[in-house]
Each structure stands twice: as C-alpha cells, then as structure tokens.
Amino acid sequence: MVNSYDDTIFSLATAVGRSATATIRISGPRAADIPKLLGFARSEPKIASLRILKYQKKKLDQSIVLFFKGPESYTGEDVMELHLHGGQAVIEGVCSALSAQEGFRFAENGEFSKRAVINGRIDLTEAEGINDLINAETEAQRDQGLNQLGGALRCQLEKWSNDLKGFGAHIEAYIDFPDEQIPESVLNDLLQRVEETNRELIDFTDDDRKGEILRSGLKVAIIGPPNVGKSSFVNWLTKRDIAITSDKAGTTRDIVEAHLDLGGFPVTVADTAGIRVSEDTIEREGIRRARIWAESADLRVLILDPETIDDANAFSDLLKSGDIVLVNKVDRAIIDKKTMDTVYSLVSVKTGYGLESILSELTTIAKKRMGTQGLTTITQARHRARLNDCLAALKKAHFGLKNNADLELIAEDFRSAIYCIGRITGHIDIEDLLDVVFNEFCIGK
Ligand SMILES: Nc1nc2c(ncn2[C@@H]2O[C@H](COP(=O)(O)OP(=O)(O)OP(=O)(O)O)[C@@H](O)[C@H]2O)c(=O)[nH]1
Ligand SMILES: [Mg+2]
Structure with missing residues (x-):
C-alpha cells in the first residue's frame, strides 16, 4: 500500500x-x-x-x-x-x-x-547528511555529516547544475532560432566553459573515495597463518577480550569484527581464521570467509611469527600495495632485529614491543585514506555513479560542440547531464531551462 x-x-x-x-x-x-x-x-x-x-x-x-x-x-x-x-x-x-x-x-x-x-x-543530500550525523560514531564522521546537512554538497551540485543549464540555454536558444548560426566567439567561449566544468567534475570525483570510506569506516583485515597471534593483536587493538585466543592452531573460524576510533577516524578491524591447507570442512569455510573479507578490505595486516616467516609468499595473492606485514612473538625467538626490521615490523603482543608504533601507523593510514580536511566530498556510491553519468553526458556534448553536431542532440546531452545531478539532489527541474534562455541570454538583438 x-x-x-x-x-x-x-x-x-x-x-x-x-x-x-x-x-x-x-x-x-x-x-x-x-x-x-x-x-x-x-x-x-x-x-x-x-x-x-x-x-x-x-x-x-x-x-x-x-x-x-x-x-x-x-x-x-x-x-x-x-x-x-x-x-x-x-x-x-x-x-x-x-x-x-x-x-x-x-x-x-x-x-x-x-x-x-x-x-x-531540504534536498536528498542534506537528508542523507542528517542520517549520517545520527549514525556518526567518530569526530570526522560527525564533521562530514554536519557539512553535508548544512548544504555543502547541495551548493556544489547546484553550481554545476546551473553551469549546465547555462550551457544548455545557449544551445536551446539557437534551436529556437534556426536562422542564427552560433558565432565562432560564442562557441569557443562555450567550449572553454564546458571544459572547465568537466575538469572540476573530474577533480571532484578523483578523490580516492575518501568521503565514502569515512562514512562506512576503513575496513582492515587481520590475516595470516594459524596461531601467529592475530586474535591476540585484535584484542590488544580493541582493549577488549573480543576474540578467543589459544595455543591451538585453527582457533578462530568466524570473522570477528570490532569498531575502533583512531584519531577521530572510524576503523573496522576483522579478526579472521588462520589461512592454511585444511581437511576440516568448518575450518575451510572459515578460511574461505577470511579470504573474501580480506579481498574486499581497504587494508590488510598480515601477521607472521618467527616460525612462519617463510610463508609470507603464500599471502602474496591477497596483499596489495600499502598493506602492513608484522612479525609477532619476537619475544620468543632470537631474531636479528636489525636485518628483519628493514623488511617487516617486529612486534610482541605478549610484551607490547612495537605495538604503539603499529597503532600510530594505522592512525596515519586512517587519516590519509579518510581525511577530507573538511572539504566537500562524495559520501555515497550513488553520488559517484550519477556524477560519472553526468561526466559521460558532458563529454558527449563537448564532442558534439566540437564537431558541429545537431544542436538538438547537444541540447539533449546537456539535459541528461543536468538530470544526473538532479537525481543526486532530488531536484529534477529541467523545465526551467527555458526560463534561463529568456532571463539570461540576450536574443533580442
Ligand atoms: N610468546 C608469545 N606468544 C604470543 C604472542 N602473541 C600471541 N601469543 C600466543 O600465541 C597463541 C596463539 O594466539 P592467537 O591470538 O590465538 O593466534 P591466532 O593467529 O588468532 O590463531 P588462529 O585463530 O588459530 O588462527 C596464544 O597462546 C597466544 O597467547 C606473543 O607476542 N608472544
Ligand atoms: Mg584467532
């Protein structure tokens, strides 16, 4: 109903x-x-x-x-x-x-x-901002929600929408008066302004998804062979006894997620099952889940210990650039710290050795991947999808302008670019294009 x-x-x-x-x-x-x-x-x-x-x-x-x-x-x-x-x-x-x-x-x-x-x-982005503010768990998320509900994203989108309406208005005017050719100077000026808007949109979308990651939290997967101290590390990070630890390899099966606030930035860490070849069907399912979570995470922390250090290669398919590799339990083995330190970060969850510096490294990464410095950003995948559609339509309009395409087709491209932005804000008012023609564009000369 x-x-x-x-x-x-x-x-x-x-x-x-x-x-x-x-x-x-x-x-x-x-x-x-x-x-x-x-x-x-x-x-x-x-x-x-x-x-x-x-x-x-x-x-x-x-x-x-x-x-x-x-x-x-x-x-x-x-x-x-x-x-x-x-x-x-x-x-x-x-x-x-x-x-x-x-x-x-x-x-x-x-x-x-x-x-x-x-x-x-309010528009749709402001409504989303209100929801994000209510769901904000960290300072940076709160700032982002407040910025969006205050209309920052709406203003930015309205500016582009008005630019596009202006471009469309020029074209519509010449459609209405077929005897008039678009003068060279007007065309060049229009092309230049279309290129400027295009550049602004590209810069805006080229943001490493910082706003989106901030909204949902940086996903960090803790992975590695069994029994290296992954769960112990997660317990240390969360300051809680959140995951079961034991000296029995294969203790963790399900993914255990925990939410952290690192310097005002939200981070979700996931403890995962130790990855190894196993005949146990339940353990194998745990390993499958661990791999899936690790693949979709924003960052992976691979933990090894002195016994499994040579297994690092077995994880090369999961690791991506910027991931962290730790060697835990350095309290137990006599390790040549000087040579090892250059390749891996050495820690001991048992004694606390090296942990604070890993925490500050994680905080730095969180800031880098989510720090928007208060700038207005895309915060949802739907914003990005529509802006990409808008860019595609604008590119078509630009191509049409450059190649003397039918003005009706160019006008249609501008209209669909405006429509894409309207779908983000919830304002789909293409009809007011005509008002722009008569208010802004001098045709009575
Ligand atoms: N000596 C020493 N033992 C540690 C250290 N960190 C963890 N352990 C011990 O190593 C054993 C395994 O720790 P877990 O945290 O359960 O290891 P895990 O990687 O989660 O193991 P799985 O869940 O089986 O994959 C436990 O007995 C821990 O107490 C450490 O820094 N030094
Ligand atoms: Mg575990």
Whole structure:
C-alpha cells in the first residue's frame, strides 16, 4: 500500500527505553488539531509551553509542547512536538490516543525527512547528511555529516547544475532560432566553459573515495597463518577480550569484527581464521570467509611469527600495495632485529614491543585514506555513479560542440547531464531551462 501525504504521521523521535524525556513528533494536516485532541490550550508557534495532556478525561502527562506552523517547520507541514516524560506508560498513552484518531498513523522510517525533501525544505543530500550525523560514531564522521546537512554538497551540485543549464540555454536558444548560426566567439567561449566544468567534475570525483570510506569506516583485515597471534593483536587493538585466543592452531573460524576510533577516524578491524591447507570442512569455510573479507578490505595486516616467516609468499595473492606485514612473538625467538626490521615490523603482543608504533601507523593510514580536511566530498556510491553519468553526458556534448553536431542532440546531452545531478539532489527541474534562455541570454538583438 502506498501511504498518502494527506495522513498525519507521528513517531517517537527519541530512543526507545526509560529516559528523562521522550519526544513524539507529529507532522501533517491534522498536527494543528493536537491541542484539541489532547485537551490543552493552543500556544503561539515556536513558543514552548508547559501543558497537561489529557485523553478521554484521563491525564496522560505534563509536557512541554512546541508547534511549528508549516512551511516553517522541518517537514514543511504543520509539526507538533510533544516533549513528554520518558516513561513507557506515558509514551504508550499518547501514541494510542493518536492512533485512535482519523487520519493519523505511525510514521515509516525516514518519513519526516522524506516529506521535508518532497516539500523542498531540504534536498536528498542534506537528508542523507542528517542520517549520517545520527549514525556518526567518530569526530570526522560527525564533521562530514554536519557539512553535508548544512548544504555543502547541495551548493556544489547546484553550481554545476546551473553551469549546465547555462550551457544548455545557449544551445536551446539557437534551436529556437534556426536562422542564427552560433558565432565562432560564442562557441569557443562555450567550449572553454564546458571544459572547465568537466575538469572540476573530474577533480571532484578523483578523490580516492575518501568521503565514502569515512562514512562506512576503513575496513582492515587481520590475516595470516594459524596461531601467529592475530586474535591476540585484535584484542590488544580493541582493549577488549573480543576474540578467543589459544595455543591451538585453527582457533578462530568466524570473522570477528570490532569498531575502533583512531584519531577521530572510524576503523573496522576483522579478526579472521588462520589461512592454511585444511581437511576440516568448518575450518575451510572459515578460511574461505577470511579470504573474501580480506579481498574486499581497504587494508590488510598480515601477521607472521618467527616460525612462519617463510610463508609470507603464500599471502602474496591477497596483499596489495600499502598493506602492513608484522612479525609477532619476537619475544620468543632470537631474531636479528636489525636485518628483519628493514623488511617487516617486529612486534610482541605478549610484551607490547612495537605495538604503539603499529597503532600510530594505522592512525596515519586512517587519516590519509579518510581525511577530507573538511572539504566537500562524495559520501555515497550513488553520488559517484550519477556524477560519472553526468561526466559521460558532458563529454558527449563537448564532442558534439566540437564537431558541429545537431544542436538538438547537444541540447539533449546537456539535459541528461543536468538530470544526473538532479537525481543526486532530488531536484529534477529541467523545465526551467527555458526560463534561463529568456532571463539570461540576450536574443533580442
Ligand atoms: N610468546 C608469545 N606468544 C604470543 C604472542 N602473541 C600471541 N601469543 C600466543 O600465541 C597463541 C596463539 O594466539 P592467537 O591470538 O590465538 O593466534 P591466532 O593467529 O588468532 O590463531 P588462529 O585463530 O588459530 O588462527 C596464544 O597462546 C597466544 O597467547 C606473543 O607476542 N608472544
Ligand atoms: Mg584467532
């Protein structure tokens, strides 16, 4: 069933569970009826007031109520916020009173933000920014979410969309007046501006996926032969006894993931099964999973020990440039540290030897792979896919301009480039191209 926007929606906006306060948000055409429905006196919009909430002559709570008159609200509709005491009976009392009303229903996931986008209060990237901010676990993720919800990505995309509309407008104007040739100077100027925008888009997308990695966290796989101390290393990193360790080779089977905050950057480390030839079907499945996780990870840390040091080659198919190789248990063997140090990083999880420097190396890598220095970046694969489509359309338009292609076809390429950006922001308003023609382009000469 498709839900209607004529419905008034409500939901608990704060976490479920006992707490000092809980907020119920209500949005839609009947939000302004809440004072009457819950028996309290109406107050001015945007003025918080203390009210007794009643339903069917029973007191439900003494709460702070706050009304926003649409369109000056989050969703663009009338919105009522009830700041209740956070007890289960209070919340249930209010929710069941609301559910009983005609035209009211529980909101679906993200429906308040969806209405905000539909009503033009925010665009899709800002809505995504809000979600990212709510999910942010580290400082850098918080900064990125705030930047995006503040409209940084929207502004950047709007700038390109306006550039493209301007280019399209030039072409559309000459389609409308077939007797006029595009003068050489206008054409050259247009070509130059198209190339500039093309360059800007290429620079923007050539970002090593930093924003996307920051959003989901850097994936680091801890791999190696059995019994070298992989789980012990993960326990040290997380400062928790998260993975089982033992002197029996083949202890870890499942992937054990843990989330770390390294200097404000999110990192997911995965402890994996020791990789070796095995007849045990369960262990083999563990090894298969270890390989898959390692292949898709952003970084691999291969751990060896003095006994398996010669097995490093067996991992060459998994290792990529920039990966880290450690030799653990250096407390146990007499190792020529000077020669070994140049090839591998030597550590001992048991004594702590070398661990802090590995941690700072990981932190440096995290910063390098995710540090956007506050710049506006792509944060989702869907942004990248649409920007690549946009670049392809722009390239076609450029080729057409250079080779005197049919103006209708060039105009169509610009339109599809604009459409690609519109799909990122949720603004697909190609129709206003004509307005640009008449407002900006002098054709009455
Ligand atoms: N001497 C010494 N022993 C260590 C060190 N690190 C780990 N160990 C021991 O080595 C054994 C294996 O450690 P684990 O962390 O379980 O090794 P693993 O690589 O996860 O092993 P699998 O899960 O079987 O692949 C345990 O008995 C640890 O206590 C170290 O630095 N020095
Ligand atoms: Mg293990």
